[in-house]
Amino acid sequence: MEYSADLFKPIHESERVSSGIVRPSVSYWQDAWRRFRRHKPALIAAAILLLIILGAIIIPYVYPYTYDQQVRTARNLWPNLQHPFGTDKLGRDLFIRTVYGARISLSIGIVASIINLTLGVIYGGISGYVGGKLDNIMMRFVDILYSIPLILYVILLKVVFQDAIKEAFETTALRSLKYLGPELILIYVVLGSVYWVGMARMVRGQILSIKNNEYVLAARSMGASGGRIILRHLVPNTVGQIIVTVTMSIPSAIFTESFLSFIGIGVSAPMASWGSLASDAYKGLASYPYLLFFPALAISVTVLAFNIMGDGLRDALDPRMRK
Amino acid sequence: MTNYILQRAIAMILTLFAISTITFFLMHAIPGGPFTREKPLEAQIVAALNEKYHLDDPLIKQYADYMADLVRGDLGPSFKFRGRTVNELISGGFPITARIGILSVLVTVLLSIPMGIISAIKQNKWEDYSTMFVATLGVTVPSFVLASLLIYVFCVKFGWFPVIWSTDATGWLKYSQYILPMIALSGYSISFITRLMRASMLDVISQDYIRTARAKGLSEFRVIMEHALKNAVLPVVTYLGPMIAGVVTGSFVIEKMFTIPGIGYQYVDSIGNRDYTMIMGSTIFYAAILIVLNFAVDIIYGFIDPRIKLGNIKEA
Numbered sequence: 001m002e003y004s005a006d007l008f009k010p011i012h013e014s015e016r017v018s019s020g021i022v023r024p025s026v027s028y029w030q031d032a033w034r035r036f037r038r039h040k041p042a043l044i045a046a047a048i049l050l051l052i053i054l055g056a057i058i059i060p061y062v063y064p065y066t067y068d069q070q071v072r073t074a075r076n077l078w079p080n081l082q083h084p085f086g087t088d089k090l091g092r093d094l095f096i097r098t099v100y101g102a103r104i105s106l107s108i109g110i111v112a113s114i115i116n117l118t119l120g121v122i123y124g125g126i127s128g129y130v131g132g133k134l135d136n137i138m139m140r141f142v143d144i145l146y147s148i149p150l151i152l153y154v155i156l157l158k159v160v161f162q163d164a165i166k167e168a169f170e171t172t173a174l175r176s177l178k179y180l181g182p183e184l185i186l187i188y189v190v191l192g193s194v195y196w197v198g199m200a201r202m203v204r205g206q207i208l209s210i211k212n213n214e215y216v217l218a219a220r221s222m223g224a225s226g227g228r229i230i231l232r233h234l235v236p237n238t239v240g241q242i243i244v245t246v247t248m249s250i251p252s253a254i255f256t257e258s259f260l261s262f263i264g265i266g267v268s269a270p271m272a273s274w275g276s277l278a279s280d281a282y283k284g285l286a287s288y289p290y291l292l293f294f295p296a297l298a299i300s301v302t303v304l305a306f307n308i309m310g311d312g313l314r315d316a317l318d319p320r321m322r323k
Numbered sequence: 324m325t326n327y328i329l330q331r332a333i334a335m336i337l338t339l340f341a342i343s344t345i346t347f348f349l350m351h352a353i354p355g356g357p358f359t360r361e362k363p364l365e366a367q368i369v370a371a372l373n374e375k376y377h378l379d380d381p382l383i384k385q386y387a388d389y390m391a392d393l394v395r396g397d398l399g400p401s402f403k404f405r406g407r408t409v410n411e412l413i414s415g416g417f418p419i420t421a422r423i424g425i426l427s428v429l430v431t432v433l434l435s436i437p438m439g440i441i442s443a444i445k446q447n448k449w450e451d452y453s454t455m456f457v458a459t460l461g462v463t464v465p466s467f468v469l470a471s472l473l474i475y476v477f478c479v480k481f482g483w484f485p486v487i488w489s490t491d492a493t494g495w496l497k498y499s500q501y502i503l504p505m506i507a508l509s510g511y512s513i514s515f516i517t518r519l520m521r522a523s524m525l526d527v528i529s530q531d532y533i534r535t536a537r538a539k540g541l542s543e544f545r546v547i548m549e550h551a552l553k554n555a556v557l558p559v560v561t562y563l564g565p566m567i568a569g570v571v572t573g574s575f576v577i578e579k580m581f582t583i584p585g586i587g588y589q590y591v592d593s594i595g596n597r598d599y600t601m602i603m604g605s606t607i608f609y610a611a612i613l614i615v616l617n618f619a620v621d622i623i624y625g626f627i628d629p630r631i632k633l634g635n636i637k638e639a
C-alpha cells in the first residue's frame with residue numbers, strides 16, 4: 001500500500017468536532033431530584049412532612065389558645081368546632097398541644113439525628129479512611145457499644161443527669177437558655193450521643209468500599225491530595241447513603257422519646273411531646289379516648305411519612321441500592 | 324469452631340465487665356448521692372445510711388466490692404424496699420417476664436414468617452396488599468399506643484378481659500391474660516419480620532436454583548418449603564437479636580400498662596422511686612441477658628449459614 005502525502009494533512013476545522021455534548025449535563029442532585037419526583041408516595045410523604053413542620057412553626061402564632069392555657073369552663077370536652085381535638089382535664093386545648101408536641105417531637109428527632117450524624121461521620125470517616133490498626137481498635141470499640149442494648153443507657157443517662165442539668169440551668173450562665181427546657185436539651189444530647197454507633201459503622205463501610213475503587217486510585221496516582229480525595233470523591237459518594245440513614249433515624253428518635261415519656265422520664269409538664277400527650281391520655285383512657293387518638297395519629301403519620309420518604313430518597317440518591 | 328466460640332465468649336465477658344463498670348460509675352456520678360430528697364434528711368440519718376450501704380468508703384473500694392459481689396451474682400440490697408435484695412426482686416419478677424417474652428417471640432416467628440411467605444408468593448394480589456397494609460401500619464404504631472387501643476377495645480368496651488391483672492392461686496397469671504400483652508409486645512416485630520420475610524422471599528424465588536427446582540417438576544409447595552424457605556429465612560435469623568432486645572425493652576411499658584408484676588414493671592418503678600441499686604442491678608441484668616442471647620444468635624447463624632466464615636460474622 002502506498003501512502004500519499006495528502007493523507008497526512010491536518011483535517012479541516014469543520015471536521016474536527018467528532019463528538020460533542022448535545023444536552024446539558026445533569027448533575028447528581030438534578031438526577032436525584034428527577035428520580036425522587038417520579039416516586040409519587042415519597043413526594044406525598046414529603047409534602048405531608050412539610051405541612052406538619054410549617055404547621056408546627058406557624059399555628060401557635062395564630063391560634064386563639066396557648067399550649068399551657070387552662071380554660072376552666074372547657075374541661076374534658078370532646079372534639080368540637082371550638083376545640084377540634086377536644087380539651088383535657090385541665091381545660092387545655094388538645095389541638096394546640098398536639099401542634100406544640102410536633103415542635104418538641106420533631107425537634108428531638110432532627111437534633112438528635114444531627115448529633116448522631118456529626119459524631120458518626122467523624123468517627124466512621126476517620127476509621128475507614130485511616131484504616132489499619134486504628135480502624136481495628138476503633139471498630140472493636142464500636143462492636144462493644146453495638147452489642148449493648150443502648151436504650152438502657154439512654155434511660156440511665158437520663159436518670160443520672162436529670163437533676164444535675166436542672167440545677168445547672170438554675171444556677172449557672174445557662175439560665176438564659178432555661179426557656180428551652182433543660183430536660184429537652186438533655187434528651188437531645190442523650191439520644192444524640194448514644195445512637196451514633198450505627199451511623200459510624202455505615203460511614204466506615206461506605207468509605208472502605210469507595211476507597212478501593214479505581215477512580216480513587218486514578219486520582220491518587222495523578223497526585224491528588226488526601227483532602228481533595230475526601231472532598232471530591234469520598235464525600236459525594238457517601239452523602240446519599242448518609243441522608244437516607246438520617247431520614248430513617250428521625251422516626252426512631254421520635255419513637256424513643258415517646259417511649260421515655262411513657263415511662264416517666266421524658267419532657268416534663270407543662271411542656272408536651274407527642275409521647276407525653278399519649279402517656280397523659282392513657283390515665284383517662286376509659287372516659288376520654290380522643291385524648292390518645294390525636295397524638296397517636298400524629299406519631300404514626302409522621303413516622304410513616306419519614307419511612308416512605310426515606311424509601312424514595314434511597315431510590316433517588318443511591319441508584320445502586322434500587323431493587 | 325470451638326476456637327471461634329471461645330473467642331466470642333471472651334469478648335462477651337469483657338463486654339459485660341465494661342458494662343458493669345460504666346453502669347457503676349454512671350450511677351455514682353449522680354450529684355448529691357441517692358439520699359437527696361426534696362425535704363433534706365437529717366445529717367445523722369444520711370450518715371447512718373451512707374455507712375449502712377458503705378457509701379462513705381472511697382469510690383474505688385466501693386467499685387471493687389461491687390464487682391466482687393457481682394462475680395458471685397450478688398446485686399446488693401434495694402434502696403427502696405427495706406430488707407429486700409435486688410436479686411430477690413429480679414428473681415421474683417423474671418419468670419413472668421420471661422414467659423411473656425418467650426411467648427411473644429414464638430408468636431412473632433410463627434405468624435410473621437408464614438405471612439411474609441404468603442405475601443411474597445401472592446405478590447401484588449389482595450393477600451399481599453392486605454398483609455402489607457397491616458404490616459406497614461404495624462411499624463408506625465408505638466407499642467404503648469397499640470396496648471392502649473387493645474385495653475380500650477377489649478377491656479373497656481367489650482369487657483373480655485379484666486382491666487386490672489391478677490394472678491391465680493399459684494402466683495401465675497392466667498394464660499388468657501397473656502394474650503393482650505403478647506400482641507402489644509410483638510406487634511412491631513411481627514410487622515417488621517413480615518416485611519423482611521417478604522422482601523427476602525421475593526429475592527430468593529427469582530434465583531436460578533428455584534427455576535431449576537421448578538423445572539425438575541417439583542410441586543410449588545415443595546419448591547417453597549424445601550428450596551426457598553431455607554435461604555429466605557436467613558435475614559430473619561439476623562434480626563432475632565434486635566427483636567429479642569425489642570421485646571425485652573418493650574416489656575418496660577407493656578408490663579406497666581397491664582400491671583404485670585414482671586421485672587419491666589419493677590424497673591420502671593425503680594426509676595420513678597430513684598431506687599439506685601435496683602436501677603443499676605436491673606441495667607446490668609438486662610444487658611447480660613441481651614448480650615448472652617445475641618451471642619447465641621450469632622453462633623446459631625454461623626451454623627445455619629455455611630456461606631459465612633465463622634470468624635467474619637461481624638464483617639458480613
